[in-house]
Amino acid sequence: EAGVAQSPRYKIIEKRQSVAFWCNPISGHATLYWYQQILGQGPKLLIQFQNNGVVDDSQLPKDRFSAERLKGVDSTLKIQPAKLEDSAVYLCASSFGRYQETQYFGPGTRLLVL
C-alpha cells in the first residue's frame, strides 16, 4: 500500500514570493490534515479536511495561507506572500476517518524563506 505522497520535498523562496505544496493521501482515506512543524517544535495543525469539506482551519493564517481538496482526494496548500517565519516543514497526513483513527504522515516539504 502506497503511503502519503508529498511534493516538492524541498523549496527555497524569497520573502513575498508564492509557493504551493501538493499532497496525495492514502487511497480511501477520507480525512486529510496539513501540519506546520517549525524547527524544534511539534507539528501544529493548520487545516483538516473531511472529504472535500473543511472541518477545522482555526490555526490557518488565512490572510496568506489557503488550501483546497476539490475532489476529496489530493490537496494543495498555498502561501502567498511568504514571510520569513513561514520557514518550516509542512507535513501532510491522512486517516480513514476523523475519530481515533491512526494518522499516516508523508515525508514533508521543507520550506526555507530567505
Next chain:
Amino acid sequence: GQQLNQSPQSMFIQEGEDVSMNCTSSSIFNTWLWYKQDPGEGPVLLIALYKAGELTSNGRLTAQFGITRKDSFLNISASIPSDVGIYFCAGPTTSGTYKYIFGTGTRLKVLA
C-alpha cells in the same frame, strides 16, 4: 488552549540503556498517542492509549496512560542506535473541534 509539555527536552544515552520520558498537560485527555520522527521524515505512530491506567507495549517500547488522565509515559528498554529520533506525544482536544495536538518533543541520541 490545551498544551502538551514533554520532558526531558533531549537526552543522550549509551546503547543498551533504558529510556524514560513523559508528557504532561494541565487538562484531561481521553487518548494518548506516542509518535517517533526520524530525521527528514514524518512522524510514525508507535503506541496508542485509550484508557486511564492502561499499559501497552510494542516490542521494546512500553507506554502508560496516567491515572489522572493528565499525563503519559514512554519507556524504551535496551536502547539501540536506530532509536535515535524525536519522540512526540499527542492527543485529541477535549474542547471544540476534534483535532490532535502534539507535544514539544523529546530528542533522543544514542551513543554506541
